[in-house]
Amino acid sequence: MKRTLLVLVITVLMFGTCNTTLLAQGMEGSKSVPLSKVVRLNRAPVNKQILRVKLPRPREVKLDNGLDVLVLERHKLPTVAFMLWVKTGALEDPRDIPGLAKFTADMLREGTTHRSSAQLAKDVDDIGASLGASASFGRNVSSVTASGLVENTDRILELMSDVVLNPTFPQDELAKYKKRQLASLQQMRSQPSFLARERFYSVLYGDFPASEVAATPASVNKVTREDMAKFHDEYYVPNNAILGVVGDVQYDSIVPLIKKYFGGWKRQAVSNGKLPPVPKPAKAKVVLVDRPDSVQTNIMAGDQALRRNDPDYIPLVVTNHILGGGPAARLFLDLREEKGYTYGAYSYFRSDVYPGPWIASTEVRTAVTDGSMKALMDEFKKIRTEDVPEKELDEARRAIVASFALSLEQPSTLLHAWLTVDYYKLPQDYWDQYPEEVAKVTPQVVQETAKKYIDLDHLQVVCVGDGKQIKDVLKKYGPLEVYDTNGNKVD
Amino acid sequence: MLLASVLLLAQALAAAELRVPHLNFSDQRLENGLRVIIAPDHSAPVFAISVTYNVGSHSERPGRTGFAHLFEHMMFQGSKNVGKGEHMILIENNGGNMNGTTSEDRTNYFEMLPKNQLDLALFLESDRMRSLAVNQANLDNQRNAVQEERRLGIDNQPYGKAYLEIDNLAYDNFAYKHSIIGSMADLNAATVADVQNFFRIYYAPNNAVLTLVGDLDPTEALEKVKKYFGDIPSQPAPPKPDLTEPEHYGERRETMMDPLARLPMILMAFHTPPGNTADNYALQVLANILSTGESSRLYQHLVKDKQLATSVDTQADMRTGDSLFYVVAVPRPGVKVADLENAIEEEIAAVKKDGVTEAEMQKARAQFRRGQIQARQSDLYTAMRIGEYTVKFNDPDLINTIFDKFNAVTAVQVKDVANKYLIARQQAVVIDLPAKKETAAASR
Numbered sequence: 019m020k021r022t023l024l025v026l027v028i029t030v031l032m033f034g035t036c037n038t039t040l041l042a043q044g045m046e047g048s049k050s051v052p053l054s055k056v057v058r059l060n061r062a063p064v065n066k067q068i069l070r071v072k073l074p075r076p077r078e079v080k081l082d083n084g085l086d087v088l089v090l091e092r093h094k095l096p097t098v099a100f101m102l103w104v105k106t107g108a109l110e111d112p113r114d115i116p117g118l119a120k121f122t123a124d125m126l127r128e129g130t131t132h133r134s135s136a137q138l139a140k141d142v143d144d145i146g147a148s149l150g151a152s153a154s155f156g157r158n159v160s161s162v163t164a165s166g167l168v169e170n171t172d173r174i175l176e177l178m179s180d181v182v183l184n185p186t187f188p189q190d191e192l193a194k195y196k197k198r199q200l201a202s203l204q205q206m207r208s209q210p211s212f213l214a215r216e217r218f219y220s221v222l223y224g225d226f227p228a229s230e231v232a233a234t235p236a237s238v239n240k241v242t243r244e245d246m247a248k249f250h251d252e253y254y255v256p257n258n259a260i261l262g263v264v265g266d267v268q269y270d271s272i273v274p275l276i277k278k279y280f281g282g283w284k285r286q287a288v289s290n291g292k293l294p295p296v297p298k299p300a301k302a303k304v305v306l307v308d309r310p311d312s313v314q315t316n317i318m319a320g321d322q323a324l325r326r327n328d329p330d331y332i333p334l335v336v337t338n339h340i341l342g343g344g345p346a347a348r349l350f351l352d353l354r355e356e357k358g359y360t361y362g363a364y365s366y367f368r369s370d371v372y373p374g375p376w377i378a379s380t381e382v383r384t385a386v387t388d389g390s391m392k393a394l395m396d397e398f399k400k401i402r403t404e405d406v407p408e409k410e411l412d413e414a415r416r417a418i419v420a421s422f423a424l425s426l427e428q429p430s431t432l433l434h435a436w437l438t439v440d441y442y443k444l445p446q447d448y449w450d451q452y453p454e455e456v457a458k459v460t461p462q463v464v465q466e467t468a469k470k471y472i473d474l475d476h477l478q479v480v481c482v483g484d485g486k487q488i489k490d491v492l493k494k495y496g497p498l499e500v501y502d503t504n505g506n507k508v509d
Numbered sequence: 510m511l512l513a514s515v516l517l518l519a520q521a522l523a524a525a526e527l528r529v530p531h532l533n534f535s536d537q538r539l540e541n542g543l544r545v546i547i548a549p550d551h552s553a554p555v556f557a558i559s560v561t562y563n564v565g566s567h568s569e570r571p572g573r574t575g576f577a578h579l580f581e582h583m584m585f586q587g588s589k590n591v592g593k594g595e596h597m598i599l600i601e602n603n604g605g606n607m608n609g610t611t612s613e614d615r616t617n618y619f620e621m622l623p624k625n626q627l628d629l630a631l632f633l634e635s636d637r638m639r640s641l642a643v644n645q646a647n648l649d650n651q652r653n654a655v656q657e658e659r660r661l662g663i664d665n666q667p668y669g670k671a672y673l674e675i676d677n678l679a680y681d682n683f684a685y686k687h688s689i690i691g692s693m694a695d696l697n698a699a700t701v702a703d704v705q706n707f708f709r710i711y712y713a714p715n716n717a718v719l720t721l722v723g724d725l726d727p728t729e730a731l732e733k734v735k736k737y738f739g740d741i742p743s744q745p746a747p748p749k750p751d752l753t754e755p756e757h758y759g760e761r762r763e764t765m766m767d768p769l770a771r772l773p774m775i776l777m778a779f780h781t782p783p784g785n786t787a788d789n790y791a792l793q794v795l796a797n798i799l800s801t802g803e804s805s806r807l808y809q810h811l812v813k814d815k816q817l818a819t820s821v822d823t824q825a826d827m828r829t830g831d832s833l834f835y836v837v838a839v840p841r842p843g844v845k846v847a848d849l850e851n852a853i854e855e856e857i858a859a860v861k862k863d864g865v866t867e868a869e870m871q872k873a874r875a876q877f878r879r880g881q882i883q884a885r886q887s888d889l890y891t892a893m894r895i896g897e898y899t900v901k902f903n904d905p906d907l908i909n910t911i912f913d914k915f916n917a918v919t920a921v922q923v924k925d926v927a928n929k930y931l932i933a934r935q936q937a938v939v940i941d942l943p944a945k946k947e948t949a950a951a952s953r
Contacts, residue, residue: 053646054593054646054647054649054650055593055646056592056593056594056595056598057587057592057593057594057595058592058595058598059590059591059592059595061590061591062590062591062595062599062629062632062633062636063628063629063632064599064603064626064629065603065625065626065628065629067625068604068623069554069604069623069624069625071554093552094550094552094553094885094886095530095882095883095885095886096530096882097882097883097886127803135813136804136809136813139802139803139804139808139809140804140872142802142803142804143801143802143803143804143805143872143875143876144804144868144871144872144875145875145879146872146875146876146877146878146879146880147879166879167878167879167882194813194816197816197841198812198819198841200842201772201819201839201841201842202819204771204772204842205667205771205772205819205839207771208667208769208770208771209666209667210665210666311768311769312665313660313664313665314657314660314661314664314665344601345597345601346594346597346598346600346601346602351594354654355593355594355650355654356650357650358649358650358651358652358653358654358657359653359657360654360657361654361655361657361658361661362661381657381660381661381665382657383656383657383660413598413602414602416602416603416604417601417602417603417604418604419604420602420603420604420605420623421604421605421606422604423553423554423555423604423623423624424555424604424605424606424621424622424623426553426554426555427552427553427555427886427887427888428886428887429886
């Protein structure tokens with residue numbers, strides 16, 4: 019059932035681990051409210067054994083043209099999904115055309131040498147299939163995905179190869195696409211979460227391309243079909259790509275079919291440009307995006323963290339899990355369950371071919387902006403300076419390892435895990451070793467990791483909210499810069 | 510005559526091949542009235558549990574809007590043997606995930622866990638069904654969380670209030686007229702006594718459906734369910750809400766000013782029959798033909814060809830009672846709201862006059878079938894759907910038969926329901942306009 023149109027169902031959590039020591043300050047200043055404390059009775063029957071699972075491994079083959087192919091058989095349902103990762107994406111956008119990788123990916127579906135845009139849409143919908151292409155900002159991947167019922171495998175692959183190999187970027191479709199993009203850029207500015215991301219990534223990465231989170235009206239107006247055709251010609255080549263397939267297929271019959279549709283894709287030399295250097299982390303500061311009618315303050319606080327292949331990756335997974343990885347983590351229990359400041363408070367990190375960001379974020383009513391900032395800072399300091407109790411660490415490690423069982427249910431999650439190993443050149447036994455690596459994380463490692471990556475001297479805090487109510491509050495937490503909702507610096 | 514029959518036979522054969530894999534499940538009631546549905550699936554070492562209660566925002570009275578959802582939050586605040594917040598901690602720390610959701614017609618609670626934690630899930634769900642513990646501090650705390658949820662999703666978002674206003678305008682019956690999230694004033698008025706009463710009336714085994722789907726042995730699982738839930742006493746049946754909507758006698762229309770929006774939005778709602786009726790299924794097929802996929806009529810005509818809209822979507826909802834067919838559209842910058850609205854009305858008029866094509870019907874069936882098969886991937890989603898179908902329509906087997914119901918809809922029925930229900934007398938329209946002068950001027 020699709021539930022996308024209107025907000026029809028509401029939930030306890032928006033998405034989805036523990037500690038209970040901090041005292042609540044009175045809510046909203048002086049008003050004294052009895053503390054709503056998290057309590058553990060420890061009476062529930064828990065099976066102490068962690069269900070150990072091994073992630074099923076795909077069979078891999080390299081085609082003559084250099085295309086790496088991963089085949090993962092999962093036979094629960096008669097479905098199939100293909101994911102193609104072209105190893106060039108938004109990080110290679112020219113500085114004067116932010117969004118070029120995205121524009122190119124978006125336009126793949128707008129016409130090929132065999133089909134018009136409308137024909138492609140019809141051919142995909144007629145068999146109830148899905149076909150999409152995207153290039154996420156902050157990554158160096160352009161991805162094309164196609165999925166549907168296994169009885170349509172041949173047709174799905176043919177459609178997918180058509181958009182990957184033969185796009186024409188037709189002028190009339192591009193003109194329409196530009197108008198849709200301009201409207202959508204205008205729409206995004208009304209979302210406080212977008213304004214927060216835009217400013218946060220900009221303060222973290224400066225001139226490094228990971229600072230982009232969206233195209234700009236100028237880049238939409240500037241881009242030509244030739245720019246896209248060139249990007250496509252240079253980077254959409256088989257020796258610069260990985261194709262994964264998961265579902266109710268047999269290795270022996272799917273590989274010939276992939277060869278049939280992708281075997282003719284021509285190998286050529288690829289020159290992925292060298293990425294510019296990532297700027298040194300700036301001194302800690304607070305940036306306000308003044309949105310006058312806001313009834314909440316959206317807070318994003320964070321630092322540059324690490325690359326995907328960094329040996330600190332797993333220690334940071336554990337550390338972040340304790341701090342803000344879910345509804346049993348410190349931030350959620352403190353800011354929501356005990357203080358009632360917010361609907362959700364979480365932390366997370368992204369790692370990539372460059373040091374991705376570590377971020378803590380929450381949305382709080384305007385009146386408790388100060389209390390929330392203080393609570394966040396207190397939690398950051400605590401995990402940096404106090405040993406995490408052995409029990410809490412044990413539970414975090416257990417949570418991470420036990421959750422592997424759930425990933426076995428979703429074929430696309432499994433395929434994604436193996437594409438990640440290939441793309442970031444992680445060891446082939448990465449997922450087999452993962453639980454042992456998690457088990458090695460000690461309280462000392464957590465504290466060292468927190469000190470290194472939750473770097474308060476370089477912490478960048480972005481708040482989107484009603485400036486006249488929160489500006490003075492924010493000045494307490496560092497030097498303040500102010501922007502308007504159009505992205506212009508005003509103070 | 511001969512040709513027609515051959516054609517019908519060919520269609521019948523084609524339809525016979527269109528299948529969704531059958532899901533086997535057991536369905537029984539414990540002595541206390543708890544309905545227990547168990548569907549084994551051994552494809553991954555996990556299971557899902559969903560407990561669906563026959564209560565939703567439609568059960569609320571004036572002055573207490575938002576209560577069913579606020580109550581849902583209270584169900585995570587502790588019970589006799591589970592501390593406040595401990596439920597979330599226990600599920601998370603054992604590799605699972607969980608949540609609860611509230612709609613107009615039902616409230617559900619669910620967990621997904623590795624298969625060796627069945628006792629944990631049953632213990633947690635049974636303890637809160639038996640012995641919810643509430644106090645003033647926890648109520649105040651969750652009232653705050655819910656009010657932040659409202660600010661996050663409604664008050665601090667463009668179009669947030671318009672999404673609530675369309676239901677308020679379309680319905681006269683209070684049951685569906687008010688929002689699920691509720692008003693700030695009503696949330697503030699809720700008391701601990703309200704929470705206790707609500708628990709006593711609605712949170713009884715005889716008003717709930719427990720669904721288990723996943724890698725479990727059905728006999729053993731049923732024994733465990735009996736062990737954990739069997740001694741929870743049943744309660745008198747809760748009052749049945751009156752969901753009948755009075756006759757409407759004309760279009761309703763309202764314009765709102767939205768300081769957070771940068772482009773206008775048009776929201777339309779037409780009254781339709783309840784979910785799980787032949788006409789409602791026909792309206793779902795119509796919504797699919799109008800807006801599902803890039804080849805759909807509204808996308809091709811209004812977004813691509815005429816370039817009047819940046820987005821346009823339709824949805825036929827499936828409530829227990831009188832339901833709505835929504836159309837929501839955002840004009841492209843520079844396009845007049847009236848021009849887009851007229852273009853939408855023209856599209857609806859075209860369906861009324863000429864109907865839909867057999868090719869469009871086949872495409873809709875292909876999309877429903879793929880959607881129904883894909884939806885089975887997740888044990889959790891399957892458990893939630895079975896619970897919902899049982900509480901709302903007393904039919905858990907809809908998990909198997911709903912595709913046949915879509916599949917049985919004919920082009921003639923689609924044209925008929927468009928003529929019968931998509932009419933001005935049954936319509937409500939909300940126009941949400943950016944309130945700021947500069948952006949508003951640019952869009953008109």
